[in-house]
Amino acid sequence: MNPIIHQLNHQKQRIFLLIVRTENVLIRTVLTILLLATSVFVASVYAAPKIYQATSPDGKTRIELTVNEQKNLTYRVLFNKAPVLDWSVLGLQLKSISLGPNTSILKQTQRTNNEQFAWPLGENDHVQNKYNEIVLECRSGAFLYKLVARVFDGTVAFRYVLPKQKGYTNGLITAELTTFNLTDTYTIYQYNEETVFTPVTLDALTKTCDFPATLTNGKLFLSIGEASNDAYTKTVLTKGAVANSLGVAFHKDSVNTAADFQTPWRTISVATSAIGLHQFSDLPLRLTPPVKEMANWIKPGKLIRSSLTTQAGLDCIDFAVKHNFQYIMFDAGWYGAEFRGSSDPTKPIPAIDMPKVIQHGKDNNIGVILYVNRVGLRAKLDTILPLYKKWGVAGLKFGFVDGLSQEGISWLAGAIKKVYDHGFILDIHDNYKPTGLSHSYPNLLTQEGIRGNENNPDAFHNTVLPFTRFLAGAADYTFCYPNSNRFFTDNLYKTKLQVSKGQQLALSVVYFSPLQAIFWYGNPHDYNDDQETEFFKLVPTVWNESRYLTGEIGKQISVARRKGETWYVGSAAGLSDWNGSLQLDFLEKGKSYTATIYEDDPAGGINKRTVVVKQGDSFPISIKAKEGQAIMITPQS
Known part of the structure; x- marks a missing residue:
């Protein structure tokens, strides 16, 4: 107990005994007044700090914010009335002042948002955006700042705002003080950029981890993410100062700010199952400003990479x-x-007659996408955009960009806008990951920031990705589907794929990307077995509706997606055989459907078969380790 409180309580007991023992009315009255005053003072010392809070529309998720006894701005997150994050420090370290410590809360405002927006380039064609928001206007010393928090069903998101104020025009954020103090022992799926995933307990974490980070204690599944980063630096998660905690660290540099500067959103999403995390994959879109009007020239699709000749x-x-x-x-x-x-x-280069290729593409309604490396982009972006428009190019792919520093991320945000303004679709490769900017510039169809198929990942990696990196948004996985005669043996690809052809077919449904690169190392003349490649011909890349049916991180995954009246189902096994079933509850009642199934055969090819199914059927799953199954379900006439 606080020693001052202990001493005051001791004095209260002495005063009470004196009141009982004395018979003098005046003395008893004075002592009674003194006892009451002491009691009021003790109560005021004991009084808990004021707690500000906001709750999700369904009432199950809550953020609580307060200034603790040490005068630090802190928060905690509750889910189903139980704390998921215990009291955790908030704040920013500026060059001259710490925001968060020594905080006074001047004002709070709250509002409710309930909207739905169309999203024809997504996993679902409409996105629900319902949340309750609280804004705390704060002061640290003489410096004003805001903490903006939004509470969605299952998610808390917050960001810092540095408003315009006297004596402040620009500054430097040297560190972010945000912490995440978990209430239990959690395992995190650690990775950085394009590495593999390593499950490790938080207390054993020695490396940093990228956003979005997935954690579980076996009962709850958490995703800690980032949204709307167009002018910040790359931040990573590090082991915290106390047990079962994480902190935020800058990867490369500090952050220059100006008045009315906003940091990216930090998000904490909670689900009771691994598969339940999928409901948060559109969260970065919900936290990023929308495009004014969806352009009709933005077309999703599939691509094949060409060798460098006409x-x-x-x-x-x-x-x-x-x-x-x-x-x-x-x-x-x-x-x-x-x-x-x-x-x-x-x-x-002389080997490519670009006008001839582009014209042949136009004659056949096929667009040509051109890759440009960072060196060329930095030197000539403003030159090539109008030039490529004159050529008739359909899109660009940026390569080896800088998605690690504030300067690089800010440059990319400006470049994305320029590419949008010139009417090109865009794919950004290497270390860049999405934070929802596609909502502002829908021409940004996909990006890398993933260990894709060209790196030959195993089935564990493939069945971790849906629960981790894909919670941030679309990813260009670059499928290296082998041809029917041989595996690739060129300089870029010297080892046999670690997963089957059936798994690759399945992952074209499981992995979301409006622009899908197929046959990455292939030559068009290599693929002469139409049954093996038929599913790639049929599968779309954007969807009207998506259902994540079942799955466990690193073990198995099954996803159903609908385009029009046709459903596509992708199921993939990790490093162990998977025997189970799928409930076909998503089909329309009263209809019969033909399910066309593409699966691995014993010879390493693809077997095709059909069965009739209806709503409520239990569809058996029997997939060997490292293999997969793709299904197209169409209504019968």
Whole structure:
């Protein structure tokens, strides 16, 4: 107990005894008044700090904020009335002052948001955006700042705002003080950028972990994420100062600010099952400002990468027509060595007759996407955009961008807008991960920031991704589907794939990306077995509705997605065999459907079969380790 409180309570007892023992009315009255005054003072010392709170629309998720006894701004998160995060410190370290410590709360405001917006480029064609918001206007010393928190069903999101004020025009954030103090022992699936995942308990964490980070204690599943980062630096999660906690650290540099500066959102999402985390995959979109109007030239689709000759480009276009692809891509090297400043992205190499390829694409309604490395982008972005528009290019792929520093992220945000303004779709590769900016610029169809198929990941990695990186948004996995005759043995790909063809078919449903790269290391002439590639021809890349049916992190995953009246189901096994069943409750009642099933055969090819199914059926699953199954379910006439 506080020693002052202990001493005061001792004095109260002495006063009470004196009142009992004395018979003098005046003395008893004086002592009684003194006892009451002491009691009031003790009560005021004991009084808990004022708690500010906001609750989700369904009433199950709550954020509580307060200034603790040490004068630090703190918060905690409750789910189903139980704390998930215990009291955790908030704040920013500026060059000259700490925001968070020595805080006074000046004012609070609250509001409710209930909207739905159309999203034709997503996992679902409409997104519900319901939340309750609380804004605390705070002061640390003489410096004013705001803490904005929004509470969705299952999620708490907050950000810091540095408003315009006297004597402040710009500053430097040298550290973010945000902490996450969990109330139990959790395992985190640690990774950075394009690495593999390593499950490790928080207290044993020695490396940093990227956003979004997935954690579980076996009962709850958490995703700690980031949204709306267009002018900050890359931040990572680190082991916290106390047990079962995480802190936030800058990866590379500090953050220059100006008046009315807003940090990215920090998000904490909670589910009672691993598969329940999928409901938060559109959260970054909900926390990012919307596009004014969806442009009709933004078209999702599938692409095949072309070798660097005119004939290869023409052949890829013909292949794209036959296989219902929408794009081809000329990747690194089409204008010379990509890292050399002497290579000019305004001039194709002599082996490519770019006008001829682009025209052949236009004649067949196939778009051409061009890769440009960071070196060329930084030197000539404002030159190539109007030039590529004149050429008739459909889209760009950015390569080896800087998604790690404030300067690099800010440059990318500006570049995304420029590409949008010029009417190109966009794919950003290497270390860049989404934070919802596609809601502002829907031409940004996909990005990497993932250990994709060109790195030959195993089935454990493939069945961790849906519960981790894909919670941030679309990812370009670059499927390296082998041809029917051989596995690839060129310089880029020397080992046999670690998963089956059936798993790759399944992952084209499980993994969401409006722009899907298929046959990454393939040549159009290699693929002469139409049954093996048929599912890629049929599967869409954007959806009207998505259902995550069942799954466990690193073990198995099954996802159903609907386009029109047709459902597509992808199921993939991890490193162990999977025997179970899927409930077909998502089908329309009273209808019969034909389910066309594509699965691995014993010879390493794809077997195709059909069965009749209806709503409520239990569909058996028997998938061997590292394999998968893709299903197309169409209503019968």
